[in-house]
Amino acid sequence: xxxxxxxxxxxxxxxxxxxxxxxxxxxxxxxxxxxxxxxxxxxxxxxxxxxxxxxxxxxxxxxxxxxxxxxxxxxxxxxxxxxxxxxxx
Numbered sequence: 001x002x003x004x005x006x007x008x009x010x011x012x013x014x015x016x017x018x019x020x021x022x023x024x025x026x027x028x029x030x031x032x033x034x035x036x037x038x039x040x041x042x043x044x045x046x047x048x049x050x051x052x053x054x055x056x057x058x059x060x061x062x063x064x065x066x067x068x069x070x071x072x073x074x075x076x077x078x079x080x081x082x083x084x085x086x087x088x089x
Contacts, residue, residue, distance in 0.1 A: 003011070006042045009068055010051035023050070044069060 003024075023045050024032040024040065030050055031043035 001044050001047075003040050003042050003043055006044070010048060011055040014055055014061050015051075044072070 003017060003020055007013060007020060007076075015042075015061060020030075020042070021040075022028070023030045024042065030046040049084045
């Protein structure tokens with residue numbers, strides 16, 4: 001998930017992006033992927049756990065996160081079906 005999207009979804013925009021960048025160091029607590037031309041993407045599970053501990057005491061966060069993850073998985077499956085159907089990829 002792109003860093004900026006993760007910050008908005010999981011912390012409600014309360015966490016500044018520079019702070020997230022510091023957490024993504026090789027010795028940091030959150031895994032990440034750097035993709036050329038696509039920016040940096042944060043590992044959803046790691047960031048979700050961090051956000052739960054430090055930013056959102058709200059019980060509803062768990063439900064919102066689960067919904068986000070479910071939607072992402074559904075999108076991935078839809079893309080796979082489309083690739084198989086059209087023969088692209």
